Amino acid sequence: MDHDCLFCRIVAGEIPATVVYETPTTLAFRDIDPKAAVHVLVIPKEHYADVVALSADPAASADLLATASSVAEGEGLTGDGFRLMFNTGRFAGQEVFHVHAHVLGGEPLGPMLALR
Ligand code: AMP
Numbered sequence: 001m002d003h004d005c006l007f008c009r010i011v012a013g014e015i016p017a018t019v020v021y022e023t024p025t026t027l028a029f030r031d032i033d034p035k036a037a038v039h040v041l042v043i044p045k046e047h048y049a050d051v052v053a054l055s056a057d058p059a060a061s062a063d064l065l066a067t068a069s070s071v072a073e074g075e076g077l078t079g080d081g082f083r084l085m086f087n088t089g090r091f092a093g094q095e096v097f098h099v100h101a102h103v104l105g106g107e108p109l110g111p112m113l114a115l116r
Pocket of ligand 1: 015094
């Protein structure tokens, strides 16, 4: 655990979160500032800074994807569809350097990028 990491502290129960799904290796909780009708963050309980670091651990990567799919099913998103997004680094505007997948849905999400 990284004591300076916000999401490690959520995993440790030091900071509250609205948890929607949990496995032995992953945690899913509602984004505090939702950008869509449904906005859930899915994280590995172990600390990896970003998706590049996570990809070095295939089992952890698979666990994260499986939890993201379970969240999408649990939130009723699989029929109309949803977006799964990893912001990575400065150009993508990554704010929290503990890898997290954004599960977004519950309404039409518009274009993939605001720039285009
Ligand atoms: P990113 O820009 O991809 O790093 O996304 C970080 C996300 O974490 C943002 O969507 C924030 O709204 C969200 N966030 C920040 N603090 C919290 C928190 N305490 N609980 C839940 N979500 C948070």
